[in-house]
Amino acid sequence: DAMVIQNPRYQVTQFGKPVTLSCSQTLNHNVMYWYQQKSSQAPKLLFHYYDKDFNNEADTPDNFQSRRPNTSFCFLDIRSPGLGDAAMYLCATSRMSFQETQYFGPGTRLLVL
C-alpha cells in the first residue's frame, strides 16, 4: 500500500550526538513536512520541502537541518541534540499544497540521554 514510512520508530541518542531521522513516501507527493510534537502539545512545523524548494520556519532552531535527495526521501538531521529536543518527530506529505490533506507517517520518538 502507498504510505509514509519513518525510520527508526524509536531513537535513543546522547546529549550532543548527531542523529538523523528518515522519511520515505510512495505517494509521489510534491510536498514533505517535518513536525515536532512534544507531549500534550500540538504538532509544530519545523520545515517543509515543496519539490526541491526548502522552506524553513522562522522559529526552527539552527540545530535542525533537512535534506531531500529525491522525491521519495526526506531526512531530518539534529546536529547537537539537547534534552529539550526529546519529542515525537512526524513526517507528513501532501500532493501539492498546504490546502490539501497531509498524510502522516507513524513518527519517530526521540529520547535524548
Added chain:
Amino acid sequence: QKEVEQNSGPLSVPEGAIASLNCTYSDRVSQSFFWYRQYSGKSPELIMSIYSNGDKEDGRFTAQLNKASQYVSLLIRDSQPSDSATYLCAVNFGDNQGGKLIFGQGTELSVKP
C-alpha cells in the same frame, strides 16, 4: 498571530452518545479545515476535511463549518470506546507554498463503556 483554539478536555461521554468537539480559528481567509484523530503515542490520522460552509458527513462523523463565525466542529455519533483519543483541529491559513497548517492543542475524548 494566527491561532486555532480547542477545549483541551478531557471530554467524557458514555458509549452510544454524541460527542461534540469544537474549534475556533482567528483568520477569515482560511480555506481548508481538517480533523485528525491521534491515539496516545501514535501519529495523527485524518478523520475529515471540509472546505465549504455547512455539514459534511462520513459514517458516524459529521464536520460542520461556519466561516462567518470562524468555527468548525466535529460530531461523533454512537460514540465507541475505540473513539477515545485526542482530536486535533487543523486550519490552513494561506494558499499553495505560502500557506501553513496550524494545529489546535487537541481535545482529549474519553468514551466510557
